[in-house]
Amino acid sequence: MARILAIDYGKARTGLAVTDPLQLIANGLTTVETPCLEAFIVEYLKKEEVERIVIGHPVQNSGEDSENMRRITPFVNRLRKILPDIPVEYVDERFTSVLAHRAMIDGGLKKKARQNKALVDEISATIILQSYMESKRFGNR
Secondary structure, eight states, X not given: OOEEEEEEOOSSEEEEEEEOXXXXXXXXXXXXXXXXXXXXXXXXXXHSOEEEEEEEEOBOXXXXXXXXXXXXXXHHHHHHHHOTTSOEEEEEOTTHHHHHHHHHHHTTOOHHHHTOHHHHHHHHHHHHHHHHHHHHHHHTO
């Protein structure tokens, strides 16, 4: 089996998470400056086998796409062009930042550490990935 890579795309920074090769566990990978994201992914794929990429789909409470989709859509289109053999799927990312902050509090991180936006982005990507994995696991029953 190959890994699944998750992306929490942001205007300035992007959080990344990845599964283990057996796709059992979601782990934070890193946070990358968004302008360097494509190059980072291409380099990562040279070292690791990835079968699928999931990217957070920012949706407002009303169900409408959030403003960030106007940046995400062109990125996904470029990704699909440069990586035609790897499927890219959207995953609803509503409340992932809230859940990331909650996880940081529950994990005992001090207030200063919880203000680390890069860490929040990485945890958010992990939550997106975990959500995707659970939906596939429970959807197949």
